[in-house]
Amino acid sequence: MKLNDEYKVTIESFDMNGLGVCHLDNKVVFVENAMEGEEAIIEITSIHSKYIFSKAKKILKKSPNRILDLEESIKLSGEADLIHVDYETELRIKENKVKNTIKTKSNYKLNSIIKSDNPYNYRNKVMVPFGEIIDEDDIKDVVYGFYAKKSHNIIPIENDILTNDISSKILYVIQRYLVLFNVLIYNEQTNKGIFREVMIRNTVNNDFMVVLVTTVNHDFSRLIEMLLDEFKEIKSIYLNINSKQTNVVLSDDFRLLYGTPTIKENILGLDFEVYPASFMQVNHNQCEKLYKEAFRMAELKPNMNVIDAYCGMGSITLNIAKEVNHVYGIEIVPDAIKNANNNKVINNIPNATFICGACEEEIKKLVNKEKIDLIFFDPPRKGCAKEFLDTVISMKIPKIVYISCGIATAARDIKILEENGYELKEVTPCDLFSKTSHVETVACLSLGVLHQEKK
Numbered sequence: 001m002k003l004n005d006e007y008k009v010t011i012e013s014f015d016m017n018g019l020g021v022c023h024l025d026n027k028v029v030f031v032e033n034a035m036e037g038e039e040a041i042i043e044i045t046s047i048h049s050k051y052i053f054s055k056a057k058k059i060l061k062k063s064p065n066r067i068l069d070l071e072e073s074i075k076l077s078g079e080a081d082l083i084h085v086d087y088e089t090e091l092r093i094k095e096n097k098v099k100n101t102i103k104t105k106s107n108y109k110l111n112s113i114i115k116s117d118n119p120y121n122y123r124n125k126v127m128v129p130f131g132e133i134i135d136e137d138d139i140k141d142v143v144y145g146f147y148a149k150k151s152h153n154i155i156p157i158e159n160d161i162l163t164n165d166i167s168s169k170i171l172y173v174i175q176r177y178l179v180l181f182n183v184l185i186y187n188e189q190t191n192k193g194i195f196r197e198v199m200i201r202n203t204v205n206n207d208f209m210v211v212l213v214t215t216v217n218h219d220f221s222r223l224i225e226m227l228l229d230e231f232k233e234i235k236s237i238y239l240n241i242n243s244k245q246t247n248v249v250l251s252d253d254f255r256l257l258y259g260t261p262t263i264k265e266n267i268l269g270l271d272f273e274v275y276p277a278s279f280m281q282v283n284h285n286q287c288e289k290l291y292k293e294a295f296r297m298a299e300l301k302p303n304m305n306v307i308d309a310y311c312g313m314g315s316i317t318l319n320i321a322k323e324v325n326h327v328y329g330i331e332i333v334p335d336a337i338k339n340a341n342n343n344k345v346i347n348n349i350p351n352a353t354f355i356c357g358a359c360e361e362e363i364k365k366l367v368n369k370e371k372i373d374l375i376f377f378d379p380p381r382k383g384c385a386k387e388f389l390d391t392v393i394s395m396k397i398p399k400i401v402y403i404s405c406g407i408a409t410a411a412r413d414i415k416i417l418e419e420n421g422y423e424l425k426e427v428t429p430c431d432l433f434s435k436t437s438h439v440e441t442v443a444c445l446s447l448g449v450l451h452q453e454k455k
């Protein structure tokens with residue numbers, strides 16, 4: 001067997017990320033864009049000692065759960081790798097992913113996944129790279145879209161599947177401006193050019209924020225006029241200057257070009273101002289459902305002292321403050337903490353304290369301060385630092401509610417906590433990233449009685 005060889009196969013099952021699985025030469029073969037039960041012609045794309053990667057070239061027998069032709073799904077899979085799968089099947093893939101990843105000695109309850117009422121057009125944030133192509137008539141054109149799987153080739157966006165109509169229209173106006181005014185598009189290989197990417201964020205209040213990412217300062221006054229002429233929803237326009245040859249899109253250099261420095265979000269009845277560098281969950285409706293599930297697991301009580309680790313702009317911290325005695329939010333991004341402190345004032349919440357710094361360092365300062373009854377973790381995909389978990393374990397905090405967008409790292413961290421006296425009680429998956437194989441989870445752990453501090 002060699003690269004680019006073609007085989008006719010029957011897909012036996014889905015893997016954890018929704019890839020088709022079959023066997024050839026006693027090896028497991030993962031197949032992109034193929035579904036359980038389908039017969040397909042596949043092409044080998046990479047060969048490893050125990051497994052092989054391939055892609056579907058032709059579907060000979062189609063699954064009844066396929067909702068998009070192969071050609072269309074190949075085009076869109078860089079943005080949405082489960083775009084071809086019907087929603088019920090997608091939910092089953094995600095529930096299995098959680099079940100097969102969180103395998104622990106605790107006999108925990110796995111709850112049904114929290115479904116989305118709207119699996120399309122839900123994203124309130126897009127990061128869109130711009131590039132240049134030479135068309136058949138040798139004419140340069142500016143394209144924007146998303147990166148094809150495992151590559152930096154831009155697939156132009158033809159219709160908006162995950163984002164909203166206004167963001168799509170804003171992107172189109174920016175593209176027209178770049179062509180009309182001959183702005184040099186950044187080239188990753190040569191590290192030359194000016195215009196890199198656009199970030200657009202929007203909120204339930206229909207406030208839009210646009211961030212233009214460039215390598216150098218540039219006069220965008222004409223573009224700003226064009227955007228404001230068309231979109232009354234745009235409340236804030238920033239320039240972000242990133243001259244580095246890097247995969248990290250945004251630098252720390254944000255310059256406000258128009259409007260207000262923040263846009264306003266509302267989560268579970270509270271108002272939140274958001275800077276461009278502050279984290280905000282990408283699916284507003286599902287975020288509210290996720291938080292409600294986390295609060296149910298937490299069993300909040302008026303005498304509790306709580307830590308909200310990795311708190312972002314304070315959306316969990318402030319939403320639970322009214323139910324408990326005191327809550328400490330810890331977050332590493334200074335702008336997010338600036339938002340959090342202001343959000344505390346806007347919502348008139350006195351019993352929350354925000355701490356700026358790394359959780360692994362800052363939590364140590366709370367060790368001997370007062371007894372903590374409950375801690376929320378909501379780390380980035382890489383999970384919690386071991387040092388942070390060690391401190392939580394040493395504090396003997398009776399209850400942990402762990403929210404995660406990285407199931408593998410959550411499983412790793414839960415295992416460490418279990419080895420140190422915690423018992424996993426329940427896990428609820430939440431479909432925050434519909435049409436992609438990513439899954440959010442919320443898990444609840446309790447410290448066993450033998451490990452609890454004697455009163």
Ligand SMILES: C[S@@+](CC[C@H](N)C(=O)[O-])C[C@H]1O[C@@H](n2cnc3c(N)ncnc32)[C@H](O)[C@@H]1O
Nearest residue numbers: 279281310311312331332333358359378379380
């Ligand atoms: C998944 S977000 C969760 C934010 C918030 N809980 C929410 O629901 O909007 C993770 C947050 O952790 C922050 N972060 C990353 N590493 C950190 C660290 N070592 N210490 C503290 N915060 C960190 C990020 O800036 C980000 O705001």
